[in-house]
Amino acid sequence: MNIVLRELRANMKALIIWCVMQVFLIYVGMLKYAGMAEAGNSVNDLLAGLPEIFKTMFGLSTFDLTHVGGYYGVFFLYFILLGSIHAVMLGAVIISKEERDKTADFLLTKPVSRVRIITSKLVAALINIVAFNLTTLIASIIIVDMYNQGQSITGDIIKLMIALFIIQLIFLSVGVGTAVMTRNTKKATSVSTAVLLITFILSMAIDMYSKIENLKYLTPFKYFEARQLMFGGQFEAVFIVLSALIVIVLVTVTYIFYKKRDMQV
């Protein structure tokens, strides 16, 4: 418990900054919605005739922007981008920072097992990403409601937040996994950033070039997409299973590697 509290306190400032960023993003975005909604429907009719890959290419055009749900759907990409950066950095740093700050000797000579240390750190990280997710959820519901004149989209928002949470979990485990497999914080953050950038750009490439669609299993950014989840869509079982598998494997690896790790001075 003491380790969890210590970690929560250590990450408090960063968490607040991230949450403020999220709320600000949602607010600024929705502020503009009012103007957009008036722009009329002609654009949407014309867009309907375009081939699918070009719609995805332009990101925005897949959604009916005059409808609050369609407009909000655009945000999902930003959420998963920010959420994954937050989670991957959090995971990479929370494990490796004891050695970075030369506190490893302090913590590991206390009468606690390494398993306990990892568990506490994971719990603290989990609380952080849940807080990030809940902030996004609550801010979305409130701010969207302020501008929504049609049907409530709270159900869709909740669905998107569940998807966001799964992606956060994946990247958190990528972060902690890299941390135990690398020598120091700098390497851990570099490698996990590389994973993040490569998977992100791959997801964009898949959007542009349909022939490489099968690579979508490699990038979490393609596991859940707003336009598939919203308006009555469902989660795809295969991606849920795949996500669970990635998280379980990486977390197990984290425990095993950390137990055997030689602490650097």
Place this chain on the structure above:
Amino acid sequence: MNVYLQELKMYRKSLITWTIALVVLVVLILSMFPAIAKDAQLLNKLLSAFPEGIQKALGLTTLDLSTVLGFYSFVFIYVLLVGSIQAMNLGTSILSAEVRERTADFLLVKPINRSRIITYKLLAALTNIAITNVVYILAAKLMMDIVKKAPYDTKAFFLVTFTLLFLQLYFIAFGIAVSVFFKKIRTVLPISLAAVFGFYIIYLLNQTLHDAKLSYVTPFAYFEPAYIVSNVQYDVTYVAVAVGFFTVFTIVSYGIYTKKDIPAI
């Protein structure tokens, strides 16, 4: 001069890694061009049926994806994204490294004043960026010539490509300015990722919103490839804004760093 050389030596590995990453990225993306060009011709036909007003509103008009230059300019944002992270990271870390690596007590007691130190470090960062750009430009030009089907406007290509350099200059200056405000930066990457992706998301958001004020906030909006390709020149206002920010960041960095207390180990 010695500080400059030392910095070059210390960032050699990171320089090589980032340069390779950018080259690989542009080679991979451009190698998708032949496949996409065919689809794009179809799109052009469809688009030409749209009224011009709507084309403009969607921002689709100016980049013809069936030409290699249009395609290159369209995907160039990913090159900018990766290049910006490189620059932001370099800028944020180069001054703060002395405190982080606990070498400040070594360097700052040498007979050299602090503005000299910033100047040398800034020069080293600029040299890194220059090398990255030279290699990148050669690779991109070569790749363009390999995949092209018809001649393209070389001047426009260079104008678009040079924006990588400009954006990197912006982020070097921004990174240094950010770093002087912190007492001690323990891990650089979370800060650089948050900053670059923060700006990137504002840029993405603004592609939907088209808000002129918001476009001054994010450097990604300063050198819009569509504008450059159709006008074969830069938008002077944004160039002025970019130069303005660069100057302010640099002056702030010198001003604060020369007056800063260096924390004890």
Place this chain on the structure above:
Amino acid sequence: MHIIEINQLTKYYGKSRGIVDVSFNVEEGEIFGFIGPNGAGKSTTIRTLLALIYPTSGSAKIFGKDCIQYGPEIRREIGYLPSEVFYYDNMKVLDVLKYSASFYNKDCKERLYELADIMDLDLNRKVNDLSYGNKKKVGIVQGLLHSPKLIILDEPTSGLDPLMQQKFFDLIHEENKKGATILFSSHILNEVQKLCHRVAIIKEGKIIKVEDIETLKQSNYKKFRIDMTDTITDTYFDVEGVTNLSIHDQHVTFLFSGDINVIISQLSQKRLKNLIVEEPTLDEIFMHYYVKEA
């Protein structure tokens, strides 16, 4: 000429106290001790002298020049050894030393190898593979290789084995004989006593006393150690001039300053087993200062 001239130097970190109104001078050619417990402000003073931090008020001059304004110029002639040493991890020892030498407009090569030899330092190892003590040696060589006129040492001996400490002290003595002035900060009195000519005592950010080592030691304090035949009451030595009194059964120790006859006549009323009167060590005088000021 004063090599170091500190004038009412004050440094606050936000609201917390660093040092307050610190003033003292260090003369050319002396080894000056700067002594106080942890957190008293030794490092704050030294880091201000080196312009690593900026004073809240007051000023300091080195070689007659303001240490902030003329920082770079002054530092040409300063060698500094911090209490904890860290160097660029991916470099070899020799590279660090050469890099250090490259800041001074003179040829330091010969001295570099000479010092490395004296300190028994392997130049080809990577800095991050070095033990704490070996890093310290890099620090010593690095601080001395340009034959500075002023050497500033901030608790330099921690992490060195006794043999190396001796070599290090010899080195410092030698540099001093060649004309270097030395500012030596420490919380270990013994080494200050061995090495220094004068000493400044700092406590809770303020200078309590600046004094010659000899004067300090020859202050009229005497240390009494007595074995009595009977136990005595606590109040028996309640005499003007007695401090640091401790009574364990028949064994009594205290410091005495004043008319020696008073204490002797007091003692003569009792039967003693043994009596030793000796010069107190610097530690004991030092403790005395601290207790008195508290």
